[in-house]
Amino acid sequence: MTLTTTRLRLARDRGFALDAPALEVQPGEVLGLLGRNGSGKSTLLRVLSGYLAPDSGRVSWNGRPLAAHSRAEWAKLVAIVPQEAGTTPPLTVFEYVRLGRVPFRGLLQSFTRSDIDSVRSAIERCGLEQLIAVPLPQLSGGQRQRARIARALAQGSRLLILDEPTNHLDLSAIRDIALLIKELASDGTAFVASLHNLDIASYVATHIAFLENGTVREVGTTGETLTRESIMRHLDVAVDATERSDGGLSFSLRYPDAAPSADALAWAGGHGEGVPFAPFGDAPASWVLEYRGAGGAASRLEAGR
């Protein structure tokens, strides 16, 4: 499944307007949307999934404009995995995942053998076999998120739209969801996901789009786009970065009253981004780091030990 768009624009209430350049997501690619609260990530996801019509611009799936797909085709091609909502339906994992087959049968028609096979295989894919008969409200947040993804897989969709997929999850559940997304992408599923977690973005996303006040300011491959400078520029927050063994970056928030970690300093120094400052002998008494803030102005951050 390939998602393509022309430039998209949509004006909403209270002066908010979405403005995104032409985008393309190929099978196996994961486009991560990053931006501050209210920057328009969910709005863009709704436009890409066909729930909101743009004022101008066109969304196409597999080269056909969205409007040319029937509702049934639409439901089969694209699955939306929403944020954890307040209420959880009192269905078992099996019953819930089976809802993914409704576009193929309709609510009142009975499910076929092949529907049930799709449901079971999606449940296995998401590691929920042991929980197949457990009601959703009794699952943990991470297990429920996996059930939502399983439902999307049972639907057979090759484009998954995820709204903050690791919201409210503990660290091990975040890791499991990240691994699942990566595994599904390696099998050719395309993803667009709004993300707040920079580590997850670096790990799962092949491409990143930064939104600010509704406008996509920068889009590109993760390696080129997800940098300390762009994070400072678009999210208005200073982070330290260290390189992972797979070549991606791990980010940690820089608190104004805490010195950056030795690892982050070493990495930044090695990349010419920061200057460890050691006035007395080997042990640095303070550090001076430079970064470029919004508008390109150079700022200096000094931190004592």
Ligand SMILES: Nc1ncnc2c1ncn2[C@@H]1O[C@H](COP(=O)(O)OP(=O)(O)OP(=O)(O)O)[C@@H](O)[C@H]1O
């Ligand atoms: N149904 C709606 N009608 C009109 N405006 C809306 C609607 N939903 C959201 N908005 C507005 O659109 C803007 C962008 O909101 P959106 O939810 O897309 O941002 P977001 O980046 O996903 O935020 P968050 O990170 O907090 O989830 C906000 O100003 C919001 O008030």
